[in-house]
Amino acid sequence: MKExxxxxFEKVKSLLYPQLDERSKECIDKDNIDNLYRMGRYxxxxxxxxxxxxxxxxxxxxxxxxxxxxxxxxxxxxYFGCHDIIKYYSKLNKKWCEIFxxxxxxxxxxxxxxxxxxxxxxxxxIMLLYVVQIFSACFLLFHxxxxxxxxxxxxxxxxxxxxxxxxxxxxxxxxxxxxxxxxNFLAVAFITVVGSVMRYRNNLEKINRIFENEELNKKLMxxxxxxxxxxxxxRYSLKEDVCKLEKEEVYIMISDIDDFKSINDSYxxxxxxxxxxxxxxxxxxxxxxxxxxxYGGDEFVVMLKKDxxxxxxxxxxxxxxxxxxxxxxxxxxxxTCSGGYITGRINHIxxxxxxxKLADQNLYRAKLCGKDSVIH
Numbered sequence: 001m002k003e004x005x006x007x008x009f010e011k012v013k014s015l016l017y018p019q020l021d022e023r024s025k026e027c028i029d030k031d032n033i034d035n036l037y038r039m040g041r042y043x044x045x046x047x048x049x050x051x052x053x054x055x056x057x058x059x060x061x062x063x064x065x066x067x068x069x070x071x072x073x074x075x076x077x078x079y080f081g082c083h084d085i086i087k088y089y090s091k092l093n094k095k096w097c098e099i100f101x102x103x104x105x106x107x108x109x110x111x112x113x114x115x116x117x118x119x120x121x122x123x124x125x126i127m128l129l130y131v132v133q134i135f136s137a138c139f140l141l142f143h144x145x146x147x148x149x150x151x152x153x154x155x156x157x158x159x160x161x162x163x164x165x166x167x168x169x170x171x172x173x174x175x176x177x178x179x180x181x182x183x184n185f186l187a188v189a190f191i192t193v194v195g196s197v198m199r200y201r202n203n204l205e206k207i208n209r210i211f212e213n214e215e216l217n218k219k220l221m222x223x224x225x226x227x228x229x230x231x232x233x234x235r236y237s238l239k240e241d242v243c244k245l246e247k248e249e250v251y252i253m254i255s256d257i258d259d260f261k262s263i264n265d266s267y268x269x270x271x272x273x274x275x276x277x278x279x280x281x282x283x284x285x286x287x288x289x290x291x292x293x294x295y296g297g298d299e300f301v302v303m304l305k306k307d308x309x310x311x312x313x314x315x316x317x318x319x320x321x322x323x324x325x326x327x328x329x330x331x332x333x334x335x336t337c338s339g340g341y342i343t344g345r346i347n348h349i350x351x352x353x354x355x356x357k358l359a360d361q362n363l364y365r366a367k368l369c370g371k372d373s374v375i376h
Contacts, residue, residue: 024207025098028141031203032101035139046131102146108132109154117161129158133188137195144197151196155189227294229273230280238293238301242352245305250346251312252355253302254363255283255339258371260298263335275328275335282326286319301356306343316341316374324372336372339363 112132120126142150225237233241257263257279264272276298283292283300293301304312316339323337340362344355362375369375 023211024204027207028203029098029101032098032140032142035141036101036104038139042135046128101140102142102150105136105140105142106150106153109136109150110157113154113157113161116158117165120162121165129154130188133192137192137199140196141200141203142196144200147196147200148193151189151193155185158185227280230277230294232280232284232289232292232294232300234294235296238295238303239349239352241303242346242349245303245346247345247347249306249343250355251302251304251306251341251343252352252359253316253339253341253374254295254356254359255300255302255337255374256298256363258336258338258367267333271328278326278328279323279337282319282322286315286322295356301359302341312341313376320372320374338366338371339374340366341374341376 109129109132112129116126116129119128225233225240227234257275260272260275263275279298280292280294280300283302287302287304291302291304293303295301306312320337320339324334326335327333328335340359342355342358342362344351344358346352346355366373366375
């Protein structure tokens, strides 16, 4: 029994007090700002329509005119003020954005209660509060506890106002029978709270799924563009990057590790992976990660704009010297590498293939010349 109550309590707690990360909170705040802008304008338009239909045709007394001016003033604030005020304060301090949204939302509901009580006192329909509540449930996303607190305060204001009007305390109003339709108001309040809480939870789950999909897409993009073992960009990225270097003169170098097959045969594939990763790291540190690609197996490509790399030959020698003097496998083992490079202009993907083929021919010549060399 205790376990069931504990699980039930945890479900209620997660429903009423869900945990939010910063991205989800920022997304909800942005939606609230945009939706409150629409809600303020729609609500003010509805109130103006109600004024034209129910009030202005029978306008006779000064008190009615004062009430009309107050109502019109509220409509103006709703129509022009909500969005601009929140936008202004959210730019000053995003942390307080939600608080200002809640303040404006509370103002809207309090104004709706006041106008609804005024309509009730004049034996007219209580419509504005219903309109605000419906728009709130449909457009705004507030923390469940905030929704419960504000809705409770709003309907408490309404209940107290109805009791005061029915009691005849206010001058000019006679005593009325108790307002038995309060049950209807409680039903609307309950539906508003439940609908708002469920919509908040559903939207939060939707936002979280969107972020999860974005992270998954990001990982898939990285997997498609980067080599898993070395972390360098792969052949697909090389083809994509060619578009950025169209009509540019470039250096293309292709290199590999001398006798790499014998490394795998003598020390095992795990050792071969260590050598590949170290080779890629040295290549990356020398030429920059944005310019290095794993082409396949133990072959790597470097692609650099010529006008940005006047000391290319010096970098090649430095890279080769660093790898040659790197100790592997904690056994005093050294390995060497060879390469071939070419310069040319890229106008199309076919130009890249031709340049890589020419660089590969230079690499083959380096192998024939005894390895551990780079030929241009």
